[in-house]
């Protein structure tokens with residue numbers, strides 16, 4: 001679903017797809033949905049406009065992990081913390097799955113490498129740390 005144009009100014013994004021969020025995945029999995037999920041379109045644009053490949057993108061209120069997940073997809077490192085243990089666990093699972101997907105060589109890796117056994121898209125590594133913090137706040141850092 002697209003927002004109807006409210007402005008013709010190029011700085012006003014009228015083409016954000018409201019339903020492209022992690023909540024759609026949460027519903028498919030029968031998991032708890034987030035009350036206020038962030039649209040992928042918004043996260044993707046801010047990440048690409050405000051960070052470079054390989055940099056850390058941090059969301060101190062990450063909910064179910066939209067920002068670190070989309071950061072990983074964009075070739076950044078994803079980081080964040082979240083008060084709710086349930087949301088944090090979901091965020092962790094999404095980021096871990098994305099890292100595994102990013103680390104797996106694809107068809108074009110084999111073609112450009114010119115040989116089997118070589119090639120990686122190099123956009124992600126492994127989850128390196130998770131720490132329980134004060135007030136049951138937790139954080140994750142991926143790269």
Ligand SMILES: C[S@@+](CC[C@H](N)C(=O)[O-])C[C@H]1O[C@@H](n2cnc3c(N)ncnc32)[C@H](O)[C@@H]1O
Pocket residue numbers: 022034036037038060061062063064065066067081082083084087137
């Ligand atoms: C607007 S939601 C973020 C949604 C997220 N963008 C997503 O797409 O899932 C805000 C989140 O901040 C968390 N939060 C609130 N206070 C916090 C605190 N002091 N430290 C860490 N997280 C907190 C809430 O649990 C909630 O999940």
